[in-house]
Amino acid sequence: MITVLCGGVGAARFLRALRGLPDPGPVTGVVNTGDDTVLHGLSISPDIDTITYTLAGAIDPERGWGLVDETWTAMASLARYAAVRPEGSTAAPTWFNLGDRDLATHFYRTARLAEGGSLTEVTAEIARAWDLPERLVPMSDDRVATMVDLLDGRTVTFQEYFVQLRHSVPVRGVRFEGSAAATLQPAAAAAISDASVVVVAPSNPIVSIGPMRTLSGMDELLAARRSSVVAVSPIVGGAALKGPADRMMLELGHEASVVGVARLYRDIAGTLVVDPVDAHLVGDVEAAGMRCVVQPSIMSDPVVGAALARAVLDAAG
Amino acid sequence: MITVLCGGVGAARFLRALRGLPDPGPVTGVVNTGDDTVLHGLSISPDIDTITYTLAGAIDPERGWGLVDETWTAMASLARYAAVRPEGSTAAPTWFNLGDRDLATHFYRTARLAEGGSLTEVTAEIARAWDLPERLVPMSDDRVATMVDLLDGRTVTFQEYFVQLRHSVPVRGVRFEGSAAATLQPAAAAAISDASVVVVAPSNPIVSIGPMRTLSGMDELLAARRSSVVAVSPIVGGAALKGPADRMMLELGHEASVVGVARLYRDIAGTLVVDPVDAHLVGDVEAAGMRCVVQPSIMSDPVVGAALARAVLDAAG
Numbered sequence: 001m002i003t004v005l006c007g008g009v010g011a012a013r014f015l016r017a018l019r020g021l022p023d024p025g026p027v028t029g030v031v032n033t034g035d036d037t038v039l040h041g042l043s044i045s046p047d048i049d050t051i052t053y054t055l056a057g058a059i060d061p062e063r064g065w066g067l068v069d070e071t072w073t074a075m076a077s078l079a080r081y082a083a084v085r086p087e088g089s090t091a092a093p094t095w096f097n098l099g100d101r102d103l104a105t106h107f108y109r110t111a112r113l114a115e116g117g118s119l120t121e122v123t124a125e126i127a128r129a130w131d132l133p134e135r136l137v138p139m140s141d142d143r144v145a146t147m148v149d150l151l152d153g154r155t156v157t158f159q160e161y162f163v164q165l166r167h168s169v170p171v172r173g174v175r176f177e178g179s180a181a182a183t184l185q186p187a188a189a190a191a192i193s194d195a196s197v198v199v200v201a202p203s204n205p206i207v208s209i210g211p212m213r214t215l216s217g218m219d220e221l222l223a224a225r226r227s228s229v230v231a232v233s234p235i236v237g238g239a240a241l242k243g244p245a246d247r248m249m250l251e252l253g254h255e256a257s258v259v260g261v262a263r264l265y266r267d268i269a270g271t272l273v274v275d276p277v278d279a280h281l282v283g284d285v286e287a288a289g290m291r292c293v294v295q296p297s298i299m300s301d302p303v304v305g306a307a308l309a310r311a312v313l314d315a316a317g
Numbered sequence: 318m319i320t321v322l323c324g325g326v327g328a329a330r331f332l333r334a335l336r337g338l339p340d341p342g343p344v345t346g347v348v349n350t351g352d353d354t355v356l357h358g359l360s361i362s363p364d365i366d367t368i369t370y371t372l373a374g375a376i377d378p379e380r381g382w383g384l385v386d387e388t389w390t391a392m393a394s395l396a397r398y399a400a401v402r403p404e405g406s407t408a409a410p411t412w413f414n415l416g417d418r419d420l421a422t423h424f425y426r427t428a429r430l431a432e433g434g435s436l437t438e439v440t441a442e443i444a445r446a447w448d449l450p451e452r453l454v455p456m457s458d459d460r461v462a463t464m465v466d467l468l469d470g471r472t473v474t475f476q477e478y479f480v481q482l483r484h485s486v487p488v489r490g491v492r493f494e495g496s497a498a499a500t501l502q503p504a505a506a507a508a509i510s511d512a513s514v515v516v517v518a519p520s521n522p523i524v525s526i527g528p529m530r531t532l533s534g535m536d537e538l539l540a541a542r543r544s545s546v547v548a549v550s551p552i553v554g555g556a557a558l559k560g561p562a563d564r565m566m567l568e569l570g571h572e573a574s575v576v577g578v579a580r581l582y583r584d585i586a587g588t589l590v591v592d593p594v595d596a597h598l599v600g601d602v603e604a605a606g607m608r609c610v611v612q613p614s615i616m617s618d619p620v621v622g623a624a625l626a627r628a629v630l631d632a633a634g
Contacts (some may be wrong), residue, residue: 039428040359040423040424040425040427040428041358041359041360041424041427041428041431042357042358042359042424043358071388071390071417073388073390073417073418074391074417074418074420074421074424075421077417077418077419077420077421077422078421078424078425080421080446080447081421081422081424081425081442081443081446083446084442084443084445084446085425085429085442086434086438086442089428089429089432089434090428090432091424091425091428091429091432091434092421092424092425092428093428100388100390100391100394100417101390101391101394102394103391103394103420104391104392104394104395104397104398104409105394105398106357107357107358107359107391107395107398107408107409108357108395108398108402108408108409110357110358111356111357111358111406111407111408111409111410112402112406112408114358115406115407115408117403117406117408121403125398125401125402125403126398126401128401129397129398129400129401130397
């Protein structure tokens with residue numbers, strides 16, 4: 001049994017890569033919900049949806065999020081209302097694109113949560129609707145909201161930072177509202193305890209893996225089985241493969257390199273997998289306190305992905 | 318100033334007909350909200366939307382509801398989730414069609430209500446977004462839910478009765494949940510008091526005009542100015558022009574005729590306008606306690622509509 005700690009795109013691709021192995025066994029993704037938001041009254045879980053759609057083979061391959069063959073009629077129709085909303089209102093936001101097909105997912109999630117279903121239950125139902133063999137578990141059923149403190153003094157939600165501001169503004173801090181009161185989903189805790197291997201996916205260490213690490217008990221669970229926890233570096237050659245992880249690490253005082261990643265993960269993971277482009281940093285990663293395995297980690301095709309998945313499992317012993 | 322008490326399609330057409338007059342002056346529609354519902358977490362006001370879209374020239378002329386040139390991608394995508402919802406869940410309802418363009422209206426309403434806007438404010442904003450010269454005011458900002466008691470013992474919401482069951486099941490009662498605690502919107506009350514003419518549109522007397530009449534003070538306001546309140550019969554030749562008004566009247570013990578309509582309205586309106594097909598019933602309408610004016614009332618084209626509007630205003634003296 002393999003458990004993968006997941007953000008969005010990188011994690012989705014790693015989970016998909018596991019399918020390239022002859023018999024990976026049961027796979028559970030424990031997914032970040034700090035990015036979750038409510039727009040138009042709809043409950044939106046971007047990381048869960050990106051993973052679900054990717055594993056369903058339904059993701060838009062160009063954008064990396066949302067559904068392929070998507071239409072944007074509802075969004076286009078919002079502009080009329082954005083033009084009349086009163087001062088101070090944020091209704092009819094047009095900066096967060098929701099495709100017409102994708103809307104059905106948010107409709108279902110919103111209605112089921114309103115009926116009293118937990119996010120864990122609803123996530124499993126949505127995964128079943130897409131016939132996924134993998135199990136997806138949100139890190140918590142409680143609301144944890146990643147808030148970004150900008151250098152200019154403003155505080156914005158993660159989606160405002162990531163989508164509306166195109167993560168192009170300097171950050172001075174990141175907080176996870178609600179995490180002190182939130183409970184690590186017991187199914188997630190069990191999946192971490194019971195797995196033969198735990199993988200920290202190549203996701204943003206601060207805003208994808210970070211939120212789940214603030215949940216009480218999470219780091220302790222990982223530390224207790226640290227030798228069979230393997231992290232895949234999301235930083236390759238000093239840059240994030242996707243998103244703002246590199247700049248964010250720098251802005252928050254970390255080194256934007258595999259060494260910086262190792263310093264963030266050394267207490268919870270025994271091994272860091274780095275791309276050959278970072279092979280010269282193996283010694284520094286080990287000096288930072290992690291074993292280091294070199295393996296092509298840019299999952300550009302299924303062969304590379306399967307080899308990466310194999311190397312990760314092998315690294316766990 | 319003209320104030321029209323409104324349900325959906327018939328009222329929308331009458332409001333549009335008023336535009337055929339040379340100078341109708343300011344027009345206010347006081348609109349039924351007993352049909353309002355929440356689906357997918359979205360606040361839906363079917364009568365307000367039907368009127369808004371009709372006056373905007375954007376209604377689908379075939380269906381009589383929703384937007385013209387509509388697409389149904391989000392709805393079609395719901396089926397996947399309807400198939401996995403657990404026993405007892407009503408999430409992913411596929412019986413209530415919401416077009417992709419139309420969704421933007423519900424998104425805006427839902428978000429504005431969540432921000433603390435009143436339904437009256439949001440309705441005015443939506444009307445402005447469509448450049449309507451008419452003013453639309455919901456009968457109340459408080460929740461009033463039309464509930465239908467079926468002969469088979471079940472109780473369903475109005476939309477379940479009207480759309481899901483296609484109003485093809487016998488009814489033994491209609492109730493308006495929340496109406497005792499609901500306040501007649503003050504702007505609606507003022508529009509009724511201050512108008513030179515109040516028109517009861519050709520809408521269902523029981524489930525369109527009925528809900529507003531259960532609001533405290535409404536009937537008294539109308540009765541106090543009864544001589545300049547003119548109702549247009551929604552029953553023509555013993556049948557409803559649209560919807561279940563005729564069967565519902567019969568099932569609830571009323572006569573499905575202009576005479577039955579007169580008996581329902583005689584306390585609040587001085588005059589009933591009936592179609593020439595019902596000219597033989599003028600005496601019976603007057604015996605029931607209302608003046609009766611005969612005028613073609615099937616608004617099949619703008620000329621008929623404008624003549625009806627003229628006759629209604631003339632009837633108020």
